[in-house]
Amino acid sequence: MTIIDKDGKILFYSFEDFYRRIVIGSDCFICGASQDSKKFNNEHILPDWLLTKYKLHNKTITLANAAQFQYGRYTVPCCEECNSDLGKNIEIPVSKLLKLSYSEICQAITTDQSNLHLLFKWLMLIFFKTHLKDTEFNWNLDPRKGTGKIGETYDWQDMHHIHCMIRKDYTNAIVDTNTIGSIFIVPAIQHTSIEPFDFTDNTDGKTIMIRLDEFCVICVLNDSCGTYSLFKDDIAKIKGALTPFQLREIFTHVVYINLNLKERPVYYSQFSENAEYHIKAKIPETAELVPEEERQITHGELLYHYCKDMIGPVENKKTILNEIKMGKRRYLLNDSGEFINHSKDL
Numbered sequence: 001m002t003i004i005d006k007d008g009k010i011l012f013y014s015f016e017d018f019y020r021r022i023v024i025g026s027d028c029f030i031c032g033a034s035q036d037s038k039k040f041n042n043e044h045i046l047p048d049w050l051l052t053k054y055k056l057h058n059k060t061i062t063l064a065n066a067a068q069f070q071y072g073r074y075t076v077p078c079c080e081e082c083n084s085d086l087g088k089n090i091e092i093p094v095s096k097l098l099k100l101s102y103s104e105i106c107q108a109i110t111t112d113q114s115n116l117h118l119l120f121k122w123l124m125l126i127f128f129k130t131h132l133k134d135t136e137f138n139w140n141l142d143p144r145k146g147t148g149k150i151g152e153t154y155d156w157q158d159m160h161h162i163h164c165m166i167r168k169d170y171t172n173a174i175v176d177t178n179t180i181g182s183i184f185i186v187p188a189i190q191h192t193s194i195e196p197f198d199f200t201d202n203t204d205g206k207t208i209m210i211r212l213d214e215f216c217v218i219c220v221l222n223d224s225c226g227t228y229s230l231f232k233d234d235i236a237k238i239k240g241a242l243t244p245f246q247l248r249e250i251f252t253h254v255v256y257i258n259l260n261l262k263e264r265p266v267y268y269s270q271f272s273e274n275a276e277y278h279i280k281a282k283i284p285e286t287a288e289l290v291p292e293e294e295r296q297i298t299h300g301e302l303l304y305h306y307c308k309d310m311i312g313p314v315e316n317k318k319t320i321l322n323e324i325k326m327g328k329r330r331y332l333l334n335d336s337g338e339f340i341n342h343s344k345d346l
């Protein structure tokens, strides 16, 4: 049931209303205002400060249907008021946080939990906007072959929780700390041959990765740190800055773990008698993976998907790609499980 407070503010969308008004419809994705009731100016999926910093306005993102779309026009419906609030509450503070160096950001996050929560909220917001936008794009670039949208294939039940989380500042929901997912911040190699910015995500794995100059943030949105507890020993082996291939390998390990968690957290909204809104999580006691035979995809297949376009026109490209797919080629750790340090190579 959709819950509206005495001032008419939508605190909680039922799944049906969320799907009809936000996913399929074009109401403001924060307050739910219709386009004819308020002034809209639409919200950039990747924020303007980031597009400016990395000169991305005229560059393109590759969509799931392989089409290219200009970052400058990559926006979702949002009213002017909510857009301005998102700027004040999230973008301004997060842009300050992400301007820090790798060591400074690690310190800022360990000494002040609110920085971690801010970063998590920002990553959720980008992930949600990216997927919401996909409800506008056709799977087939040729409309004669069908007009089904990319976003129609997504599991919007899971996105419903993410939507509740990103509306937290608007609804004043009290969010339990155990709803926070795994966040990995790792150092990245900087070099003239490497683009300073990278962005990718995995829909089913609810994982997002953003590299900004000398560090990379990889975050699982719906695991309540289950992935972290299974992957922290490997992360601890990292002793230097990482190549783009190593970063994508970490990303795929994290996706692979999250896709295969045996028990998952359950998220829910609760209203107390004094009308306080809480977002809570019921967490499994232990984090473990389903048996190997029940896993839908191999780690090699995932790594192949996320690295195939990064390999240039080398002679043995086909062999390399095949080895990645078969799980015979890794970038992060050698056969003895030791970190492969490339930070001194460049």
Ligand SMILES: [Zn+2]
Residues within 6 Å of the ligand: 028, 029, 030, 031, 032, 033, 078, 079, 080, 081, 082, 083
């Ligand atoms: Zn709004």
